Amino acid sequence: MPRARRVYEPPAEDDGLRVLVDRLWPRGLSRSRAQVDEWLKEIAPSPELRKRFHEHPERWGDFREAYLAEARANPALPALRSLARRQRITLLYAYHDAVHNHAVLLQGLLRPR
Numbered sequence: 001m002p003r004a005r006r007v008y009e010p011p012a013e014d015d016g017l018r019v020l021v022d023r024l025w026p027r028g029l030s031r032s033r034a035q036v037d038e039w040l041k042e043i044a045p046s047p048e049l050r051k052r053f054h055e056h057p058e059r060w061g062d063f064r065e066a067y068l069a070e071a072r073a074n075p076a077l078p079a080l081r082s083l084a085r086r087q088r089i090t091l092l093y094a095y096h097d098a099v100h101n102h103a104v105l106l107q108g109l110l111r112p113r
Helices: 047-055 057-073 077-086 102-110
Strands: 003-006 017-020 089-093
Touching (some): 003 102, 047 057
């Protein structure tokens, strides 16, 4: 099962494939320190949705519904699902809230049914 972690946390031995799922590279983090194996910018929330959520984090429910709709329609989702079926993956994100972020929502979409 995939998991979600902040990209700023040190890598764990059991992370498997480390996939950054943010559209922007995390501030102040070098590529060598991040140890990202794949960067899937295209699965991140659209710029408009990301901006709206950062301006109004209290509207988590609205963001959740909008992002899940975007992600389900995203052509990158089947490839990510395929990766998750073949190996352990860790979805990396930069947002400071470990509960209210798109990587956690994406993790739910990647769980086996």
